[in-house]
Amino acid sequence: xxxxxxxxxxxxxxxxxxxxxxxxxxxxxxxxxxxxxxxxxxxxxxxxxxxxxxxxxxxxxxxxxxxxxxxxxxxxxxxxxxxxxxxxxxxxxxxxxxxxxxxxxxxxxxxxxxxxxxxxxxxxxxxxxxxxxxxxxxxxxxxxxxxxxxxxxxxxxxxxxxxxxxxxxxxxxxxxxxxxxxxxxxxxxxxxxxxxxxxxxxxxxxxxxxxxxxxxxxxxxxxxxxxxxxxxxxxxxxxxxxxxxxxxxxxxxxxxxxxxxxxxxxxxxxxxxxxxxxxxxxxxxxxxxxxxxxxxxxxxxxxxxxxxxxxxxxxxxxxxxxxxxxxxxxxxxxxxxxxxxxxxxxxxxxxxxxxxxxxxxxxxxxxxxxxxxxxxxxxxxxxxxxxxxxxxxxxxxxxxxxxxxxxxxxxxxxxxxxxxxxxxxxxxxxxxxxxxxxxxxxxxxxxxxxxxxxxxxxx
Amino acid sequence: xxxxxxxxxxxxxxxxxxxxxxxxxxxxxxxxxxxxxxxxxxxxxxxxxxxxxxxxxxxxxxxxxxxxxxxxxxxxxxxxxxxxxxxxxxxxxxxxxxxxxxxxxxxxxxxxxxxxxxxxxxxxxxxxxxxxxxxxxxxxxxxxxxxxxxxxxxxxxxxxxxxxxxxxxxxxxxxxxxxxxxxxxxxxxxxxxxxxxxxxxxxxxxxxxxxxxxxxxxxxxxxxxxxxxxxxxxxxxxxxxxxxxxxxxxxxxxxxxxxxxxxxxxxxxxxxxxxxxxxxxxxxxxxxxxxxxxxxxxxxxxxxxxxxxxxxxxxxxxxxxxxxxxxxxxxxxxxxxxxxxxxxxxxxxxxxxxxxxxxxxxxxxxxxxxxxxxxxxxxxxxxxxxxxxxxxxxxxxxxxxxxxxxxxxxxxxx
Numbered sequence: 001x002x003x004x005x006x007x008x009x010x011x012x013x014x015x016x017x018x019x020x021x022x023x024x025x026x027x028x029x030x031x032x033x034x035x036x037x038x039x040x041x042x043x044x045x046x047x048x049x050x051x052x053x054x055x056x057x058x059x060x061x062x063x064x065x066x067x068x069x070x071x072x073x074x075x076x077x078x079x080x081x082x083x084x085x086x087x088x089x090x091x092x093x094x095x096x097x098x099x100x101x102x103x104x105x106x107x108x109x110x111x112x113x114x115x116x117x118x119x120x121x122x123x124x125x126x127x128x129x130x131x132x133x134x135x136x137x138x139x140x141x142x143x144x145x146x147x148x149x150x151x152x153x154x155x156x157x158x159x160x161x162x163x164x165x166x167x168x169x170x171x172x173x174x175x176x177x178x179x180x181x182x183x184x185x186x187x188x189x190x191x192x193x194x195x196x197x198x199x200x201x202x203x204x205x206x207x208x209x210x211x212x213x214x215x216x217x218x219x220x221x222x223x224x225x226x227x228x229x230x231x232x233x234x235x236x237x238x239x240x241x242x243x244x245x246x247x248x249x250x251x252x253x254x255x256x257x258x259x260x261x262x263x264x265x266x267x268x269x270x271x272x273x274x275x276x277x278x279x280x281x282x283x284x285x286x287x288x289x290x291x292x293x294x295x296x297x298x299x300x301x302x303x304x305x306x307x308x309x310x311x312x313x314x315x316x317x318x319x320x321x322x323x324x325x326x327x328x329x330x331x332x333x334x335x336x337x338x339x340x341x342x343x344x345x346x347x348x349x350x351x352x353x354x355x356x357x358x359x360x361x362x363x364x365x366x367x368x369x370x371x372x373x374x375x376x377x378x379x380x381x382x383x384x385x386x387x388x389x390x391x392x393x394x395x396x397x398x399x400x401x402x403x404x405x406x407x408x409x410x411x412x413x414x415x416x417x418x419x420x421x422x423x424x425x426x427x428x429x430x431x432x433x434x435x436x437x438x439x440x441x442x443x444x445x446x447x448x449x450x451x452x453x454x455x456x457x458x459x
Numbered sequence: 460x461x462x463x464x465x466x467x468x469x470x471x472x473x474x475x476x477x478x479x480x481x482x483x484x485x486x487x488x489x490x491x492x493x494x495x496x497x498x499x500x501x502x503x504x505x506x507x508x509x510x511x512x513x514x515x516x517x518x519x520x521x522x523x524x525x526x527x528x529x530x531x532x533x534x535x536x537x538x539x540x541x542x543x544x545x546x547x548x549x550x551x552x553x554x555x556x557x558x559x560x561x562x563x564x565x566x567x568x569x570x571x572x573x574x575x576x577x578x579x580x581x582x583x584x585x586x587x588x589x590x591x592x593x594x595x596x597x598x599x600x601x602x603x604x605x606x607x608x609x610x611x612x613x614x615x616x617x618x619x620x621x622x623x624x625x626x627x628x629x630x631x632x633x634x635x636x637x638x639x640x641x642x643x644x645x646x647x648x649x650x651x652x653x654x655x656x657x658x659x660x661x662x663x664x665x666x667x668x669x670x671x672x673x674x675x676x677x678x679x680x681x682x683x684x685x686x687x688x689x690x691x692x693x694x695x696x697x698x699x700x701x702x703x704x705x706x707x708x709x710x711x712x713x714x715x716x717x718x719x720x721x722x723x724x725x726x727x728x729x730x731x732x733x734x735x736x737x738x739x740x741x742x743x744x745x746x747x748x749x750x751x752x753x754x755x756x757x758x759x760x761x762x763x764x765x766x767x768x769x770x771x772x773x774x775x776x777x778x779x780x781x782x783x784x785x786x787x788x789x790x791x792x793x794x795x796x797x798x799x800x801x802x803x804x805x806x807x808x809x810x811x812x813x814x815x816x817x818x819x820x821x822x823x824x825x826x827x828x829x830x831x832x833x834x835x836x837x838x839x840x841x842x843x844x845x846x847x848x849x850x851x852x853x854x855x856x857x858x859x860x861x862x863x864x865x866x867x868x869x870x871x872x873x
Contacts, residue, residue, distance in 0.1 A: 002665050004568070006519050008528060009561050012554035015483035015653065040481035043811050073732070081742070085732035090801045092808025095732075111808050141770070142748050148700045149596070255697055257593040290523075290530040299523045302582035305590050325590060357531050364533020364552055371482050372815040 017367050019393045022380065023213040029227055030201030032384055033220045035213040036376050044115045044209025045373040047107035048126035049381050051202040051315075052234050053099040055171050061189050062174055062181035062458055065099040066143045067136065068190045072097065072106065074135035076124040081135070084121070093118055095125070101171050102315045103385060104197045109373055112210045119207070119220075127198060127227075136187040147177040151451055154253055154426040155325055158260040160454060161249045165422045166264045166319050168241040178458045199230035204384045208376045240266065240317045248423040248444040250432045251451070259331040259427025260323060261435070263338060267320040267415055270313040270386040274411060276396075278320075280403045281411045282311040283358035284350050285341070286322050290357065292341050292350070297324055303334050315386060320415065328431035335425070335435045339442060345416040348409035355408050363397040418442070463824070464656050465834035471644025472667050475824045475834040476659060477651040479817075485556045485652030486817030488548040489563045490825035492647075493640035494541050495620070496613035496759065497679060501627070504620015505636050507540040508584050508628060513547060514538070515576035518569035522576055525562055532558070535818065540618055543757055544829060548818050553653035557662055564666035567646070570637060577630045588622055596699040597766075597870055604705040604764075604868045607690050611681055614760050642673020647828045651820035681759030690866045695873040701748065703768045703870040704775030706782055708860060710754060710761040713830040718756065720855045721763070723847045725754040726802045727794065728785065729765075730809075733801070735785055740767070746778050758830060763859075775869040783865070789856035794849040803845055810841060 020038040027033060054065035073095070075081035088095055093110030106126040108118040150156045160175050167173030205224060207216050243266060268274050279287075286293035286309025297307035309322035322342075326334045344350065369375045370393065379393055423444060425435050436446055464476045495506050516522035529536040529549045536549040551559050592598040602617035609615035648667070650659065711717055728736050729752050740746045752765035767778050813819050827836035 001669060004564065004666060004669070005561065008519075009557040010555070012557070014552060014554050017483050039815070040479075041811050041814055043808075043815075082733070082738070085738070085742075086801075089731040089733040089805055092804040092806075094808075094812075109812070111811065138745060145701055145748055145768075145771070152700055154594070257698075258589050288530055289536075290527040295523055298583055299579070302579040303586070305583060305587040326586060327589060357527065361530050361533050364531075365535070366533065367482060367484060367552070368533065368535065368550060371484070 019370055021213055023217050025217050025221055027221055027225045029229055031224055031227060032204045033217050034206045034380050035216040036208040036380060037211055037213045038208055038376055039210045042112045042210050044112035044211055045107055045109040045377055046119045046122045047206045047377050048122055049204040050104045050197050051385060052197055053104040054101045055235055056193055056196040059458055060181060061185055063143055063177035064185040064189045064193050066177055067140050067185050068193050069099040070139040071131050071135045071190055072125055072129040074132055075130040077128040077130055078124055091117060131187060131190050133187045136190055140182060140185055144182050147182055154256045154258055154260045157251055158262040158424045158426045161251060161424045162262040162264045165249055166243050170238055170240045172317060178455055180458060196232040200227040201229045206377060206380050208373050237316050243422050245420040246444050248439050248446050250446060250448045251426040252429045252432055253426055254428055256427045258325050259328040259431040260325045261335050261338060262424040263322045264422045265320045265420060267311055267318040268313060269316060269318050271388060275313060276399050277403045277407050277411045278415055279311055280358050280400060281408050282309055283361055284354050285309050285345050296341060297337050301337060303330055328427045331427060331431035332434035332438050336438055342416060342418050345412045346418055348412050352405055355405055359400050362400045366396055463834045468668050470670055470672055473647045473828050474663055475649040475828050476656050477820060477824055478654050478656055479651060480653045483553045483653050484550055484817055485553050485650060485654055486550045486821040487559045488546055488649045488821035488825045490544050490546045490647045490829060491641055492645045492829055493545055494543045495618040496542050500612055501624055503616045503624045506545055507619055508625060509636055510538040510540045510545050511580040511584055513566055515580060516571040517566035519565050520562060528562055542618060546822060548822055550818050556654060560662055560666050568670045572634055574630055584625055588619060594698060597703055600694050600696060600868060600870045603694055607866045607868060608707045608762060609760055638674045639676055643667060643670045644672045647825045649821045649824035652817045689863050693869045693871060696870050697873050699870055699872040701768050702773055704778050705868040706765045706779055707866045708763045708864060710763045712761045713756050713758050717855050719843050719847050720851045721754040722844055723802055726805050729753050731805055740781050746781055779867055783862045786860040789852060790860060794852050799849055806844055807841055
């Protein structure tokens, strides 16, 4: 019998893989039509995307986007809520969607045999939701419960304050909901918001699945080529104000069983030339369970259940954030470990092996991201939303592979800047005090805030 | 029908392979027949703690390197502990399948259990406990409803265990746990994806074939059905913003002829916007803001469970009553052909969605072997579901849905 090898077996050549066939056409009314032929399974998804969302919310109506997203499930002008739900389930279909700052999405997935029924239904929801008053009231009440839940959890509070600290009055710094905004939201607000969002000039209709792309694109073009455009402009988006660097916002939550520490840095928009290289460097830092943060804070120090960072790049700006949630009595250790890891990145003291690992992770995981309806829809949506080059996905692995040590160190030294970092700590007071003592040695300016401060900013 | 290969190595390791070359990827699942149900008082949470230790190094793989090896090729990797089983799964590019098998074999044959990694993972699990139980809304309630719903300790405690048991756990006890439950004869290795079956079986034989069997395992004795006494309890939760209610009824285990009837009942009651409970309790009557539940099948006592989050100030009684009415309706009114047709469509589509992930497929294959001793169980799943008729639903409802047998836990925010 052949003995068990003492080294990992790494023979074998990669098998051929290419990004599935994607066909796109821009119609005269501005609507983009895209189809992707994928999946050996007989399933398909249709997705409507509009390139704006909560950015249209008035500051005293923060939360109306969430209510709209939920109210759109209550039927259309052509089908009442009950009939719509019944029909969706009759076809074994699923509907999903959401309203973010930059986009609004409605998608329906199911067996590909019924694709054109899903197109009809998704179009009905996206363009002609019923938005009945009774549903608006009910969903506003549910949104209020979501608000109370989100504003009571330490990890959510940390994320809210970190966004506020990084972006200030920029739309990316606004909370998804405020109490006052939700309480004042009316069905008329929902109708106005929906009207502002739906515009073929800022729209994409996408079909993914076991389909024939040429005929699908043609049929979608025939069907939606004469959709009228909308005259509502997208509000002017202010430039991101300079965040006050080296600030640590402390929020005391006495009943909390855990403390969350968040760190944020300004980064790049999705279509910035540094995006891919920065993504690779973030992978070294905290992108997965084999990145530095997880290995240090969980595997080596046993401080937390997880520790990750994220490069979140929107249409207008981006940020790099890292979070750790842990025992309040060990919060000071968590802060020190996170800060030290940031310093390691800034100094470029990560190894060639770590960089190689990060590149291989991003290249190897891509075929998995590009498999399945949800993954492909997300990629195609990003492509359109951020006006990415046509070859963005077919060349992604090549571009990741070209990020060398020199470029990675340069990226880290330009973007992973401890002296520009913004921090948030949320937990019981004793944990804040312990972190404060260590933060002082790093020259961080401490500011105490409450959730009422956040709420008051929008009244 | 997909050509699934199933065999058993001489040391008892069961193997199931489902080739599919649609994408150059593989999903691998190694499922050990050990879950929280084997734990005894004083060792609650060992199975889950052990899941963490499995990533802390083996003879040829230093601590933390398992994940690095898999993620170094872009793979997804994780573990999951349940009542019935502990599963380790990963995905990889197909040409790195041997790497994944080698990693799994190395930790099956020679896990490195050191004091330092043990202490480190004990701390990590305690952090997980803090995040998922102590800090999470309804976290403690999920544990409490489990305790109330079973009369045996094995099923009647939370999978994550108890903090004091994790704090008291010793390395010796954990080592013994490993030797007892982590032998090849107590595991199923399943693979789905772009594989050459013959070559893969050869590699599995090479990597796993000489691993010795584990220690003698204790026999597990669980009654076929829980002797659930009707109970009602109220629990105060400082992390919850909204009241909630859990309602559990006894159900039937895997292998029961009515298993598929419950699968249909689950969808009819809980799944989709037009499901009975969603429509009547959430959308139309507004009794619950959010409601979920389903058939929790085990090899021992099993449940039909329901969990609802209620509006501010609402009492659980109205939801409990409305839920009982819906169950009672099933005993009185025959489900229409139209409704059962809808449920069949839903189940067929959900099945297809689930098959998009090779990890899901490998895990399903493992469960099919472990619980049904049939790697082809999934192939026949829909066909058997479609044989369930309205009369079956009424018969089972009349037999099982005793309104006086429910366990109810109300959660009140504090």
